[in-house]
Amino acid sequence: MKLIVGQGSCGVAAGAVKVYKALEEEIKNSSADIELGTTGCIGSCYLEPIVDFIDDAGEKTTFVTVDGEKAKEIVKDIVAGKAKENECIIGDEDVEAMAKQKRISLRNCGIINPENIDEYIEAGGYKAIERCIKEMTPEEVIEEVKVSGLRGRGGAGFPTWFKFNAARQSPGDVKYLVCNADEGDPGAFMDRSIIEGDPHALIEGMIVAGYAIGASEGIIYVRAEYPLAIKRLNIAMAQAREKGYLGADLFGEGKFNFDLRIKAGAGAFVCGEETALLESLEGNRGMPRPKPPFPAQKGYWGKPTNINNVETFANIPFILANGGEAFAAVGTEDSKGTKLFALAGKIKKGGLVEVPMGMTIREIIFGIGGGIANDKKFKAVQMGGPSGGCIPAEFLDTPIDYKSIQETGAIMGSGGMVVMDETTCMVDMAKFFLDFTCKESCGKCTPCREGTKRMLEMLERITEGKGEPGDIEKLIDLGEFIKTTSLCGLGQTAPNPVLTTIKYFRDEYEAHINDKKCPAKQCKELLTYTIDPEKCTGCTICARNCPASAITGTLKETHKINQDLCIKCGKCYEVCRFGAVAVE
Amino acid sequence: MACCGCNGKGNVAVKDVDKLDEILSKYEGIKGSLISILQDVQGLYEYLPEEALNYVSEKTGIQRAKIYGVATFYTQFRLDPVGKHVILLCQGTACHVNGAKAIEEAICEELGISEGETTEDGLFTLTNVACLGCCSLSPVMMIDGEVFGKLTPKKAREILKEVKASEE
Numbered sequence: 072m073k074l075i076v077g078q079g080s081c082g083v084a085a086g087a088v089k090v091y092k093a094l095e096e097e098i099k100n101s102s103a104d105i106e107l108g109t110t111g112c113i114g115s116c117y118l119e120p121i122v123d124f125i126d127d128a129g130e131k132t133t134f135v136t137v138d139g140e141k142a143k144e145i146v147k148d149i150v151a152g153k154a155k156e157n158e159c160i161i162g163d164e165d166v167e168a169m170a171k172q173k174r175i176s177l178r179n180c181g182i183i184n185p186e187n188i189d190e191y192i193e194a195g196g197y198k199a200i201e202r203c204i205k206e207m208t209p210e211e212v213i214e215e216v217k218v219s220g221l222r223g224r225g226g227a228g229f230p231t232w233f234k235f236n237a238a239r240q241s242p243g244d245v246k247y248l249v250c251n252a253d254e255g256d257p258g259a260f261m262d263r264s265i266i267e268g269d270p271h272a273l274i275e276g277m278i279v280a281g282y283a284i285g286a287s288e289g290i291i292y293v294r295a296e297y298p299l300a301i302k303r304l305n306i307a308m309a310q311a312r313e314k315g316y317l318g319a320d321l322f323g324e325g326k327f328n329f330d331l332r333i334k335a336g337a338g339a340f341v342c343g344e345e346t347a348l349l350e351s352l353e354g355n356r357g358m359p360r361p362k363p364p365f366p367a368q369k370g371y372w373g374k375p376t377n378i379n380n381v382e383t384f385a386n387i388p389f390i391l392a393n394g395g396e397a398f399a400a401v402g403t404e405d406s407k408g409t410k411l412f413a414l415a416g417k418i419k420k421g422g423l424v425e426v427p428m429g430m431t432i433r434e435i436i437f438g439i440g441g442g443i444a445n446d447k448k449f450k451a452v453q454m455g456g457p458s459g460g461c462i463p464a465e466f467l468d469t470p471i472d473y474k475s476i477q478e479t480g481a482i483m484g485s486g487g488m489v490v491m492d493e494t495t496c497m498v499d500m501a502k503f504f505l506d507f508t509c510k511e512s513c514g515k516c517t518p519c520r521e522g523t524k525r526m527l528e529m530l531e532r533i534t535e536g537k538g539e540p541g542d543i544e545k546l547i548d549l550g551e552f553i554k555t556t557s558l559c560g561l562g563q564t565a566p567n568p569v570l571t572t573i574k575y576f577r578d579e580y581e582a583h584i585n586d587k588k589c590p591a592k593q594c595k596e597l598l599t600y601t602i603d604p605e606k607c608t609g610c611t612i613c614a615r616n617c618p619a620s621a622i623t624g625t626l627k628e629t630h631k632i633n634q635d636l637c638i639k640c641g642k643c644y645e646v647c648r649f650g651a652v653a654v655e
Numbered sequence: 656m657a658c659c660g661c662n663g664k665g666n667v668a669v670k671d672v673d674k675l676d677e678i679l680s681k682y683e684g685i686k687g688s689l690i691s692i693l694q695d696v697q698g699l700y701e702y703l704p705e706e707a708l709n710y711v712s713e714k715t716g717i718q719r720a721k722i723y724g725v726a727t728f729y730t731q732f733r734l735d736p737v738g739k740h741v742i743l744l745c746q747g748t749a750c751h752v753n754g755a756k757a758i759e760e761a762i763c764e765e766l767g768i769s770e771g772e773t774t775e776d777g778l779f780t781l782t783n784v785a786c787l788g789c790c791s792l793s794p795v796m797m798i799d800g801e802v803f804g805k806l807t808p809k810k811a812r813e814i815l816k817e818v819k820a821s822e823e
Binding site: 080081083084085116117119255256257258260263296297334335336337338339340351352353354355356357372413415416417421422453456487489491495500503504507640641645 | 688690691694730731746749760787788804808
């Protein structure tokens with residue numbers, strides 16, 4: 072019998088460590104014969120902490136939203152043979168949501184112990200690289216990846232085989248392989264979950280890629296903000312070295328040496344751009360280089376370099392172990408395989424999902440994500456983070472593939488999917504993303520450095536009620552200009568959130584500019600707070616908390632807000648216990 | 656030379672010079688290591704003291720201007736000392752949509768500081784971060800490595816009061 076506790080970052084944040092300790096203690100106290108194990112993120116963040124019970128017959132029972140006390144009950148019920156009667160058992164609806172997914176890059180996440188290489192090997196791991204080295208030439212490996220139709224999962228969707236081939240064909244004795252694990256999109260955590268849950272999938276994918284392009288050294292550039300991911304990668308790399316999967320002369324065929332090292336990023340969104348990442352790897356400010364030359368020709372220290380993201384590499388062992396056709400059997404004509412998404416925002420069941428390409432956005436948000444939190448109305452979904460765009464309700468039936476998503480004005484991106492409801496202001500959202508890209512602009516080229524700043528200033532004015540007629544047209548003009556003239560991907564995509572929200576929610580911009588109103592009631596300067604005399608009990612709490620002394624009234628009498636003094640901080644709304652403060 | 660604490664190892668007053676030397680020797684001869692060096696230096700002092708940066712420059716031959724350029728480019732690096740408890744407030748998209756701004760206002764009011772500042776008593780530093788990756792628990796903050804999720808302005812204030820109380 073075995074109990075397995077999901078201990079990815081979100082599980083830990085939800086209290087998985089306490090649950091683990093409680094289980095350990097209770098198992099000891101009851102002297103039950105239960106083994107205790109750890110696994111990575113299963114993806115259902117909203118159900119964390121999650122505990123799986125595997126009985127002697129191998130049958131799995133899942134317990135969700137466990138805490139210290141409930142953990143003890145679980146052990147007691149197992150000992151009493153009543154595991155199925157425990158109150159924490161996962162609901163049918165959640166099991167169904169899981170069944171709608173197709174797991175290729177997450178194939179081992181939430182199942183194996185990420186800190187134990189034997190469990191990865193038992194699950195079929197390191198078979199792909201063995202096949203490559205013993206039976207295939209690098210060209211054959213690249214051909215297999217070509218058959219799979221895999222495209223880069225980092226955002227742009229460039230065919231992976233093409234990039235491999237370009238680096239392979241590039242002349243030079245020394246070549247490098249780089250994994251971009253600098254997941255900087257705020258609201259995305261796909262890479263982190265793979266590394267925390269199945270680090271060997273990334274490592275094996277990189278070894279295969281190293282063999283394909285002819286590199287003997289690989290570097291994983293990972294965010295310093297992901298300490299658990301770095302820790303597990305270090306453990307996994309040490310184990311792989313011990314087993315001879317990393318190091319000199321892999322599989323003793325006298326063909327191939329390969330090793331990996333980690334470089335911790337220091338926090339700069341622009342380093343997701345491949346040439347900026349290379350600059351950072353060389354110890355400089357992460358400022359992009361002009362292309363060409365592409366990294367495949369002149370990359371790290373001027374040598375041919377292949378750069379891919381974590382999800383792309385994690386798919387590679389599956390392709391080489393099962394054949395490119397097995398991968399290509401999943402998905403659509405131009406987008407093969409699966410895609411990972413981090414579902415977050417105003418969604419009932421947030422977490423990590425992996426779905427076959429071609430599934431509609433509606434099915435992901437409503438079928439798997441359970442729809443909108445608090446049963447509010449769906450308004451839009453932001454895909455592709457600060458480089459992407461907002462997709463409105465009328466495009467909910469858009470299938471997930473590179474082309475269809477691009478046609479809406481958004482991008483597939485790395486997989487951030489932030490859901491917004493009727494209480495989200497789209498102008499504020501656009502401002503939020505632009506504020507981010509403006510701060511993260513490296514400053515090298517003028518359109519991005521100055522242009523994003525000017526756009527941000529306009530959006531700030533609009534949300535403060537100082538918008539002027541013509542602002543929308545100016546935003547579009549400037550946005551298009553920045554897109555066509557910026558040096559790198561950051562600037563070329565930075566205006567997307569503004570342009571897509573104008574395209575689909577122009578009425579909201581107009582309400583801010585012409586009527587000085589925020590329809591979603593989010594932009595403070597455009598709100599009016601009033602007190603409903605019917606509901607006010609005269610408890611004085613609002614008057615006492617008002618920082619501007621704008622509220623008058625005495626005990627047990629209706630209070631009133633002096634609109635000339637009100638600074639619209641919302642404090643009265645926050646403290647009123649009778650719902651008497653109204654916002655317009 | 657004992658007066659400046661450098662034990663005669665250099666003309667800059669820098670604390671823990673032995674440990675600094677240890678860091679520098681670890682990366683000796685490896686090109687492109689500046690960011691890793693700075694990460695280790697910050698690990699030692701919790702921030703990047705000017706004297707330490709000057710020392711790094713002197714020993715490695717990397718120009719001070721370049722070190723300053725790199726140190727100010729990346730958000731991880733701090734040039735000022737931090738408080739005893741560092742509050743990392745998530746500003747990711749999910750947290751923003753779920754009200755991170757109201758949390759920031761509550762924290763700033765409770766502590767009497769703005770983002771990036773340290774309280775006068777040296778107890779707290781508030782830093783906004785791009786994303787802590789706990790999106791399903793948004794809005795989220797991290798204090799001393801512990802994540803607090805599903806925050807409300809009230810809950811955030813209570814957590815800070817608890818930390819303060821534990822200091823008294």
